[in-house]
Amino acid sequence: MIRSQTMAIRNKEFIISAEVMGESKVRIILVEILPNLISIVFGGFLGTVIYAMGAEAPLGFLGLGDATEVSWGSMLYWAQVSSSLYTGAWWEMLVPAIALSLTGGALALINMSIDQVSNPKLKTGPHLKLWKKLNKEANKRRGLV
Template identity: 55%
Template structure:
């Protein structure tokens, strides 16, 4: 998580953008205190941006760590998905028919990345007021109920 400055810049620019919107100006005109405007107008619009930045950083960190370990730049005495892939590749697991040695860490990395991306999407869908027209599950269940079957 060494790239925190990028996330701070994005959050600051989004905060400045939200402060210029009409609903914040209306709250200021009505005499709302600054803490209330921040808590009820600005912060709910920032949750999706902060969540996306955080989960994106976690995905990047896990994949970077596995890549560096696979390339041999990490500690070989630690347990890592990258070390598991490196050991499977060096032991010629595929040539002796031990495909699960390579498949297991690959599936684990892919599942973690996909799971975090779905959490990221859910946070964005829940917290982003522009997307509150019906959640992903509501839209998909409507398609399935109508018999279209396509997502």
């Protein structure tokens, strides 16, 4: 996906004009192409991190992970093996589960916010103001204001 987007950007007019003006290839990549790929690169990176967390935790919970490493999945596995819910030590199961879900949710929200900041089609500023204005006018017509 990154390669196809790079190839699409490479054929844009501002890249061709930079080449015609004699800009170096390194400058074209760093100044012209890379800023247009920020959302795709970071989105792919954060998506991969979320996927890796989502793949490691169930494998660790099933006991298929590395037993010498401490991870949230292995913490859940050892809490289940020691019957922590039956013995009243519920925090051994709850803390890693909450940490895993909060981290995954936070990374997903960061991914969406990077997308909104870097993608001009997703910017909500003017659209939100227009919606508030139209909502205010509709409430006036209904007699709610």
